[in-house]
Structures are given as structure tokens and as C-alpha cells.
Amino acid sequence: MTVDSDMGAGNVEPSAETGSVAFEEDSVVEPCVGMEFESEDAAKEFYDEYARRVGFIMRIDQCRRSEVDKRILSRRLSCNKQGFYVKIRDQFGPVRKPRPSTRQGCKAMMLVKLNKSGKWAVTRFVKDHTHPLVVSSRPSRSSMDSKDRRIQELTMELEHQDQLCELYRGQLITFLKNVEEQTEVLSTKIEVAVNSVRKVESEGQKHSRHR
DSSP states (O other): OEEOTTGGGSOOOOOTTTOOOOOOTTOOOOOOTTOEESSHHHHHHHHHHHHHHHTOOEEEEEEEEOTTTOOEEEEEEEETTBSOOOOOOOOSSSOOOOOOOOOOOBOOEEEEEEOTTSOEEEEEEEOOOSSOOOOOOOOOGGGSOHHHHHHHHHHHHHHHHHHHHHHHHHHHHHHHHHHHHHHHHHHHHHHHHHHHHHHHHHHHHHHHHHO
């Protein structure tokens, strides 16, 4: 099954000749494993339209790139309530004002991969959400111009990178704390050893005087 990128333009029935699928006015085409798209953007537009009609917001999530030419080989499209924000005590720099989190650990997602034929195929789809779905009247991705789509993508990517930075920062703080604790333990052991040596030397000197 191949999905047209123009699916949001009108009421289109599945076609036996072209194998294309489009959204009808009052129906929702659900992603399924094996569904193919002509491009990554077509997959994004499909899932965004699906999200809009079902009642959630799509997040353009992680991707995997080729080690040879750095082109994108797979892309995960998620619900914007995916994951959790990592709350970390700010120990360096000014205290950051806490912001409300929209994350609720939602697992809903669609994973698409570039196959050998040059098309993008759905290899995994998780339907269920961990939160209520609310259908809104926001514009679909296909109705946005390229500039607005790029802004949306960059905004989501920045949010994802911010989450990773917070996670790495927390790991670094934990590592530094462990180093500090180990340094204190080592200092204590060294102090005990030095005191033991001094005690032995002192006792040796006393024995020498008695002789």
C-alpha cells in the first residue's frame, strides 16, 4: 500500500490502479506496518494528518543516519506527550525557571524506514496513547508552506535536543558527585595510612630510646 502526499487535498477513495490511499472527509486512515510512502515528508504529512484527526500533536522524533553519506535512513514520528522531562537540580549558573511539562510518557508512534526500492515503509506502529485525545481545528501539515513546516520541525528538534542536554547534564553531575565521593574516601584511606605509619615510626623511636 502506497500513500499519496496529497492525501489531505480532498476526498479520495483507495485506488486499485494506483494503490494510493487518502483521507475521506469523515474517516481516518490508520497507519499499519508495511504501508509505504514516496518520501519522508509524505510520511510526516500522513502521520500529522492522522494525529490531527485522531486528536494529538505529532512530534518529529529521532532519526538514524547513514554512516557513509549521513542521509536519513529511518525516522520515528511520535506523540508530543512522548517521554518525560528530566528534572535536575541546577548546580551551575543561575536557577532556571521551571516550565510546565507536556510530557506524559506516551508510547504512541510510527516508525518509517527507507527500503531498497527507495520508498519509506512503516516498520512499527503503536496506536494507544496514555492521555485523552482532543481533536482540534489546527491546520494540517500539508496546508502549511515550507517555511512554516521547517520552523515546526526545528522547534521540535530543539525541544528534543534540550531534553537530551538535560539528561546528559544530569549524568555528568552524577558522575562528578561520584568522583567527589570517591576522592573523599581515598583521602580518608590515605589519612589513615599516614597516621598508621606515623604511629609505627613513633613506637619505633620509643623502643630505640629504651635500648
